[in-house]
Amino acid sequence: MDFGMIASALVQVFSLTNMAMIFMGLLIGMVVGCIPGLSVTLGIILMLPLTYKFTDPATAIILLLAVYVGGMYGGSISAITLNTPGTNSAIATTFDGYPLAKKGKVKKALDTSLFASVFGGLFSAVLLLICAQLITKLVANFASVEYFSMGILGISLIAGVSGDSLPKSIISGMIGLLMACIGMDAVTGVTRFSFGMDTLKYGIDMLPAMIALIALTQVVQKLRDFKLSGGKLDDANKIDKEGLTGKEMVHILPSCFRSSLVASVLGAMPGVGGGVAQFLCYNEARRTSKHPEEFGKGSLEGIAAAESSNNAVVGSAMIPLLTLGIPGDGVTALLLGAFVLHGINPGPTMFTKQGVMAYTIILGCLIANIFLAPIGAVMTRAVAKIVSVKYTYLAPVIIMFCFAGAFAATGNTKELVLTAAILIFSYILTILDISNTPLMLGMILEPIMEKNFVSAAMSYDRDYTIFVRRPISLVILIITVVLLVSMMQVNKRIEALNAQQEAEMAAEHAKMDAEAK
């Protein structure tokens, strides 16, 4: 590790602006994560246009990372108080969080979740700090050929694991790549697929596309559900005063540690993410617990396993992103987009050319996790009240922000037209059961992939066999196929396990509710 750079980065992280951004990001993340139906990605997208005017790109990334960290914890608040996970990564938290809340111990469940979240987040952030430079040294010899192959690996893995149909996911990824091709080609200056329209001539900017695909699609669906339910709100459990004791904290430590370790390894693999990690960690915690019979009935170890795992994914998912420039899941894909927008090139060269910035981002992630403890302790009660706010108060503000943010991308009204068009397209994809995560990834990865493809082709006189003739590139492509096949099999098994676990827990909760009546 380069301690000189770390020292400079520390000074930067502790600037007043960055501290304020961490505070704001954590709070916004907690709020967005807490509202069922809205995801962490939405929080990041909403913040992205606001970072345009930031002079220091590291500050922008720190803000977005703080939203990610806060969102992962925020998801557990509604999981515990409402039995509805705020984010997909908090599904396993409902297994024990809700039964404990039903017993009147809401504060204890929330404290356990906060403690485990901070533990998991810190664990992976430290791992990121240690591993990042080691990995960059391993891949220091990568050239454009290898980077293109890495892009293929990234997009294949995400396509392989998102949604339950591989052909549909691949089609979605290809649509993303194609959408990014539209407009003027940077190398030859040729216009591609503009159909003579001025709106398409300069291409589709990433930000309006992300806003339409992720944020607006979610808000419209949530607003639809609000309208269909007649504006009825779920009853949230009231937060009591009995928190987590020191003895209980010690008791859940092994569970936190094991889950953080497993989730960190899983999170570092592209295509896994918090959704998958939580179930494996929960299952592992139950298997190794001295009291497996308490799982599903309000076990503190169960909450700790689920929550430490989803926060541990945050730091570890940054490992492939920062060191190789390939995102591990939808959220990190969006972060990669943010990197590109701010002129940062993640990958091995980042640690040599923009070393201080790389460490500022890593330390920012670490500090955000440390700050989550006091901010979570003080603000959880207030944030939990957000689920009692009618959605008609939130939706207009989010939508107004979305369109203002889309316009901010270039300051041209064509962005608004594109946003509306992509929103319609995204809705059609939803009806056809095509996941838009690979599409988003394709759009973000295309410029990077094409840049490396063009420079590799020009360096080797358009000899396209170079991608399989250079040994490292060939190995990456082989790994892509092997990982794709094996991860799809693993995912199928995990899905079956999840379905079984969820069914068991739902039955258990129904029994508890019946007994309570």
Added chain:
Amino acid sequence: MKIKIKTNLVSGIIMGLVSLILLVVMPKQVRVPAFDSGAPSPRIIPGICLVLMLVFSIVLIIQSLVFKKEKIVEFDWAVEKPAIVLILIMCVYVALIIYIGYIPASIITFLAVQFYCGERKLPIYIYTVAAAVLIYFLFKNVFYISLPAGPFFGG
């Protein structure tokens, strides 16, 4: 009205047709540069994407028709109507922003959205108007991004 959509078959047909049409129009839509700069053809990446799209669309159709592997999604008009109405409102919102500016467009659109969602109390309408004005000035004065002002606000 409920329609059962065989998503594999329908996706395969739609995406297959789209990729086929784009492949056909590619020579006109992506011209080869007049002189050779040594760079690969600008048609390579979109071409590969379109071919892969076509191949996997055919795979979806085969999955559905030959192997009877299908994911059926029920399109319930009663459930989807609010979503479609809201998307249409968003399209009108965009047109309004362009022609009359961000603040009036936001006020008109979201008062309509509140009404559509069943809100009848005055405070929520006042709140919506205040939010529109606040966001406009937040972008203008804090982020230095001037949203379309329209004829009423000096645009």
